[in-house]
Amino acid sequence: MMELLPDLDKNAAYIWVCYGLGALLVGGTVIGVVLKARAAKAALRRMQTGDEDAE
Amino acid sequence: MGMLSAFANPHRFLALSNWLAPLFYGVGAAMIAWGLWQGLWVVPKDDYQGGDIMRVMFIHVPAAWLAMASYSGMAAASFIWFIWRHELADIAAKAIAPLGAVWTALCLATGSIWGKPTWGTWWQWDDARMMSVLFLFFLFLGYMALRAAMDSRQKAARAGAILAMVGALNVPLIKFSVDMFTSLHQDASVITVDGPKMAAVYLWPLMMNGLGHMLLFGGLVMTLMRAEIWTRRAARQRARLLAGA
Numbered sequence: 175m176m177e178l179l180p181d182l183d184k185n186a187a188y189i190w191v192c193y194g195l196g197a198l199l200v201g202g203t204v205i206g207v208v209l210k211a212r213a214a215k216a217a218l219r220r221m222q223t224g225d226e227d228a229e
Numbered sequence: 230m231g232m233l234s235a236f237a238n239p240h241r242f243l244a245l246s247n248w249l250a251p252l253f254y255g256v257g258a259a260m261i262a263w264g265l266w267q268g269l270w271v272v273p274k275d276d277y278q279g280g281d282i283m284r285v286m287f288i289h290v291p292a293a294w295l296a297m298a299s300y301s302g303m304a305a306a307s308f309i310w311f312i313w314r315h316e317l318a319d320i321a322a323k324a325i326a327p328l329g330a331v332w333t334a335l336c337l338a339t340g341s342i343w344g345k346p347t348w349g350t351w352w353q354w355d356d357a358r359m360m361s362v363l364f365l366f367f368l369f370l371g372y373m374a375l376r377a378a379m380d381s382r383q384k385a386a387r388a389g390a391i392l393a394m395v396g397a398l399n400v401p402l403i404k405f406s407v408d409m410f411t412s413l414h415q416d417a418s419v420i421t422v423d424g425p426k427m428a429a430v431y432l433w434p435l436m437m438n439g440l441g442h443m444l445l446f447g448g449l450v451m452t453l454m455r456a457e458i459w460t461r462r463a464a465r466q467r468a469r470l471l472a473g474a
Contacts, residue, residue, distance in 0.1 A: 177270075180269045180270045182281045182284075183274065183280045183281045183282075184280075185279070185280065185281055185282040185346045186281065188282060188285070188342050188343070188345065188346055189269075189281060189282060189284050189285055191342055192285045192288050192289070192338075192339045192342050192343070193265070193269070193288060195288075195335065195338055195339065195342075196288040196292075196335060196339070199331055199334065199335050200331075200335070200445070203328065203331050203449065204254075204445070204449065207328075207449050207452050207453055207456075208452060210453070210456050211452045211453070211455055211456040211459075213456075214455075214456035214457070214459040214460045214463070215455075215456075215459050217459070217460070217463050218459040218460075218462050218463040218466070221463045221466040221467060221470075222466065224470070
């Protein structure tokens with residue numbers, strides 16, 4: 175059966191830092207971008223609703 | 230050019246990206262997960278490449294590919310805007326910049342971490358590969374700062390496009406820096422004239438990771454472009470409301 179963590183040599187710390195950094199940067203970017211898009215869409219909706227109210 | 234114009238319609242782009250972006254996220258994430266699982270658990274360590282540390286390759290190399298590809302994409306989009314003034318091309322260039330900066334930062338950081346146990350140093354200031362990638366990172370930051378400093382959208386697009394196109398000269402310099410100059414960095418082993426020099430057991434997970442990163446990146450670019458289109462529409466709406474008030 176596959177081990178939960180791979181058995182790495184003396185450089186394991188360097189490898190885990192790289193993978194952790196990758197997960198953090200890429201994961202953080204995905205979350206940030208999706209939130210930004212949601213905020214932009216909500217702002218447009220608010221603006222359109224306000225426009226209709228004004229009319 | 231006709232096909233390009235058809236896709237340059239923001240309304241059509243919103244409809245297309247509505248299903249294409251989630252598809253890119255899903256397939257990209259699955260490919261990256263498979264590639265990383267192979268890279269960490271399955272492929273044997275390569276004692277010729279320093280043992281297990283070569284597993285950093287599955288993060289570092291896709292990040293390096295994306296850094297160069299994203300800048301090339303930003304420069305191409307800038308060129309299209311500069312010649313044909315397609316608004317969507319400017320939106321694409323603007324969307325690529327922060328994402329390109331993130332992947333370039335990842336490339337620099339993982340390369341530096343890989344370098345310490347392999348070369349005995351985190352960084353070499355006179356190394357052409359390292360410095361040209363660092364310059365690429367500053368080009369992304371400079372592009373964003375330049376756009377932000379302009380007082381109109383047209384000026385921002387024009388100044389950004391010129392910088393992106395001129396800075397594109399750095400991309401071939403990065404690619405061939407290891408051939409033209411003495412470098413700690415190893416020679417190209419995947420994208421070469423004679424084909425990949427890497428064993429298939431490493432090449433497949435690497436290619437899957439690379440393709441996965443490209444799809445994920447593509448999905449992110451589309452999402453940021455959608456956000457920018459909505460932001461510009463909201464701004465136009467606001468201007469219309471103010472004009473009518």
